[in-house]
Amino acid sequence: MSADPDAPSAPSAPRPVTPMGILVGKLADLVDLLDGPDRDDAAVRRGIRDAYDLAAGLDPYLGRCTTPESSALRSRAAATAAHDWSRHAGSGGAAPLEQEMLSGHVEGQLLKMLVHATRARRVLEVGMFTGYSALAMAEALPEDGRVVACEVDAHAAEFAERCFRATDRGHRIDIHVGPAAATLAELATVGEVFDLVFIDADKGGYLGYVTAVLDDGLLAPHGLICVDNTLMQGQPWTCDEPAANGVAIAAFNEAVATDPRVEQVVIPLRDGLTLIRRVDRP
Ligand SMILES: C[S@@+](CC[C@H](N)C(=O)[O-])C[C@H]1O[C@@H](n2cnc3c(N)ncnc32)[C@H](O)[C@@H]1O
Helix, strand or coil, X not given: CCCCCXXXXXXXXXXXXXXXXXXXXXXXXXXXXXXXXXXXXXXXXXXXXXXXXHHHHHHHHHHHHCCCCCHHHXXXXXXXXXXXXXXXCCCCCCCCCCHHHCCCHHHHHHHHHHXXXXXXXXXXXXXXXXXXXXXXXXXXXXXXXXXXXXXXXXXXXXXXXXXXXXXXXXXXXXXXXXXXXXXXXXXXXXXXXXXXXXXXXXXXXXHHHHHHHHHCCCEEEEEEEEEECCCHHHHHHHCCCCCHHHHHHHHHHHHHHCCCXXXXXXXXXCCCEEEEEECCCC
């Protein structure tokens, strides 16, 4: 019997077309090679090298193709890297500080772009550390714009303030030292409203911060909330026993995904950045 030329053909699996999709395909091939009966070590070595090149080249390439950071931001990152954070335990119950907390070049430029795109004038940051992201956002603000930055650690806050004084945009940043939950409550009491909110502090506090921003009138009607580390090193989908931060982020992502008041998108930049906007009107 000949095949019916008009019969629908079976759908083929979609071809991977993104760096991550291609990487997954290469790793799947490697797993097959390793598990297969006629293991070809040369092909395994080649496959591992290809997968490594693809993964290792991504961040440097993003950096090369993104607008360079300003000299003020570059020196902020350099000063943070040169500081011995191990001699400082962290304060206010926060995790010990480390240079890796700084968001850095590409994410800093994305935050700047979001300030421009939303035409933000009032920005709220929860978790300032040494001020890299606060300064990046301040650089994109109009002259009368302000960043209100919350930081629980007095040492980090002083470190940031010293640098802000040495830059021409630092005067746009107002630092509030103390637990962010208390600062947000104070800001709400005095009727502060923000166009853009960047949350990058203790992961267990994230849901409380977003809830406060949404419920207490801190977000302008067109406002945007950006939340960092929402992929948390892959723990939400890879770990049987995730660490406390992995548990907190998995719960946070679930709560946001099921909150009918908001729309959100998770951008897989660095450790994940979720953009959230309100779709109902309070
Ligand atoms: C990841 S770092 C912030 C990095 C910064 N946004 C940047 O991109 O350079 C997190 C910061 O949040 C601060 N933090 C932790 N818990 C906090 C809290 N409850 N209230 C305010 N700040 C907090 C930490 O002290 C730390 O400096």
